Amino acid sequence: MDFKRRNGGPLAGGASHAKRGKGMNDWEDSPSQFEEELLMLDEAEMDSEEMEGQAGHDVIPVGDLFSADLNPRWRRPHAPSLDPSSDTLVFQQIDLDYYLGSAVAGMPGQSQGKVPIIRMFGVTDSGNSVCCHVHGFAPYFYVPAPSGFTSAYLGEFQRELNSVVLKDMRSNKDNISVTVLAVDITHKENMYGYHGKQSLDFLQITMAMPRLIAPAKRLLEQGFKFGPFPLQCYQAFEANIDFEIRFMVDSDVVGCCWIELPKDKYRLREEKNVSLCQYEVDVGWTDLISHPAEGKWQRIAPLRVLSFDIECAGRKGIFPEPDKDPVIQIASMVQRQGETEPFIRTVFTLQTCASIVGSQILCFTQEKQLLQAWAEFLRTVDPDIITGYNIQNFDFPYLLNRAAALKVNYFPYLGRIRNTKSVLRDLNFQSKQMGRRENKTINMEGRVQFDLLQVLLRDYKLRSYSLNAVSFHFLQEQKEDVQHSIITDLQNGNEQTRRRLAVYCLKDAYLPLRLLQKLMCVINYMEMARVTGVPLTYLLSRGQQIKVVSQLLRQAMKQDLVMPVVKTEGGEDYTGATVIEPEKGYYSVPIATLDFSSLYPSIMMAHNLCYTTLLQKGSVQKLGLSPDDFIKTPTGDQFVKSSVRKGLLPEILENLLSARKRAKAELKKETDPFKKQVLDGRQLALKISANSVYGFTGAQVGKLPCLEISQSVTGFGRQMIETTKKLVESKYTLSNGYQADAKVIYGDTDSVMVKLGVATVSEAMEIGREAAEWVSSHFTPPIKLEFEKVYYPYLLINKKRYAGLYFSSSADTHEKMDCKGIETVRRDNCPLVANLINTCLQKILIDRDPQGAVDHAKEVISDLLCNRIDISQLVITKELTRTAQEYAGKQAHVELAERTPSMCWRTTFPSTHNTTWSSSCPNPSKLRVSCSVSQHSHAILFSGLPPY
DNA sequence: CGCCCCCCCTAC
């Protein structure tokens, strides 16, 4: 039941490793490893292709003029001419938005005034960019028709609603004359609650613009009167759906899918192009074909990914400020998705800079020109995805503010729409998952901003999120060693010192690309977009709920079910899972672990739990249901069986899980590593999506909470883990001929740890498998208990805190030492503690030497108190602390790590809440350390004051 | 010192 990918890497921070020790004076001795890499890239290219315009021009001094033709590689491949009467246009859509614009002649939809137009951006197989304007789709929502309503009243309803919405507008700067485009009668059913499948008359109200939906909904809710009907309040349905999602659901488009525009069905813009894309077309919304991401439509277009990093010359000890401190270098690397190396590597520098093999350097004498030229470069390269490290909250805002300060007027046009300025905005995002997070946003139409830091913050739990630490963790590679404090000095030196800075800057642009590739971010995010149906950008800018909403709407539409708008109000929490009281201790016998796979999804499927199957109070009598038609859950809630109506949520879950099975099967067969990656990303996305459905129903401040569902799910779960314990303990007994009475010593939510009383791992595995199968037969499919692993030996410290040697594939050798909840896996302890405990656990579990663990712990602590600890192992974090203080200045919150048993500083970055540890504590009297080993459990405990 | 609450982070 993983809700989040975990940090699966090695224990961070502990290992000591030599850093390239270069001070100001010894930098020129030898090229760094990174420079050698760049050289190799250069040589590889020399071998494989003719060098057209680049050879011999590694350093280009640029005066007042800047030409985009400096390097022919910058441009996208030539776009062959397109004839809409004979050619279809096929592209992978990667971004989708809408705008208000004038209707285009010949396209469907309103012709008067401003109309909403969907815009899709994408790339063809040959790498050409596409901007596609989709016409004729208008926003709408539903309300139940009042009783006695007939089509004769439609006109009156529309006129009256139109008039109240107009009256409600405080200003009408767009000069809107028609707000309600249409009102139609449709047959729909409220998805919330089972009402005997009667479909009712609903009014589908189509508005002229998305932003008119909210006032229309509000006016109808507050009380609306028209014609002969009395004043009444109307409950709105689907009035809170983002317009992009509405369009995608209705046209069966999912994020990052392939779009086909059949010949004769679209128009090519030969003039009046508003975008920088190579093809710009118009199409009616019903004329485009969306291909489900299956078979050949799973492929990914050769997208251009740009990674960049900027350097600024700050003043001593002050965080750079864009109104004062100049941008001195911008390094950029561009790579095609699917290729292994960037084909553009360039640095824009202020003042001269010595050449770097394998990269192109453009030197500027004026900062203004540098910025101008880089913006031009970006528009020429025309990337689909822009990455970097913290570009969202640092590099882009800094560039925009700096360009504004220097009045570089053509700088802030970074999107693909010519006349749309990129503007900086503050965004406050708050969720329970991620806490409160203040972010900045910059609009960049048609390009996906894929800030690697944001990806890592969302998907990985790490001890440190600095680029250096992250690179070391995932790539075993680090940044070029340049202290921020000397950047300005390097800039003010000569072309060699600036060269050193440029190498550093290039590497900071290179590392995000490497990480993106290593973590398969682009592929995994695309697969998530395809599986859940939301645009790629939503995955980084929005929460979890929108993904479920998108799937729910798609499933509901097939059955003419509509989603109500519910007002969000927090209520009482409901009861969750059971954690079996642990029999704490050290077990020198094998402990078998049995798990329910996908527990909550399988409960929802097995018992048909859904909005559409929920029987609200009195429904059983009202609908005259027989006891065979419905079930009563452990929490007393009632749901109709699938024989009466199959729920939407179970359907969604079945689709997700069966698709996951297919993806895993295909993954097994597939030999192409690239396709394998896609499939693996897909199965992961499917698993995560299935797990988030339950959370959605329980999200009380959410789009459609239903506590009857979520509390029934956990209720079944509690019942099941109890039943499992009883079943196992009743069958595996001495009296039934087994070696011992089995005992469930622990269990959490969906698992039981069983002491079977056997001596070997293989026996435990054998009985474990048999027990899992036998217990499964007592539950409704697809609920299934599985044998997962054997721990041997096993140290059970407390609820949610244990460690053991993990056996699953082989009974002969353990795969790892598995630690749960202990200091070794927590990020709020300094690495020293984690390492100490880790070593102690190894001594206890692997060496089976508890006394050795005690001795080791005592030794470390005594070393610590006598200042004998070698702090070199903290060298990485030491550097990070300096970074924090120098970069964040007074903003960096530095406090004594009083609670930690080591001499550490704790440094918290205000922006990321990222905590790092470093160096000696200047006040050892605050130190609080002790170590004791409990006689019963052999557990290492740290508490209280030291024996000094 | 015990008790309660808050905070952080983890296990599911």
Place this chain on the structure above:
DNA sequence: TTAGGTAGGGGGGGCG
């Protein structure tokens, strides 16, 4: 104008 859930360990601080 936007946000997935509960259980639970363990440190630390305030309070009586």
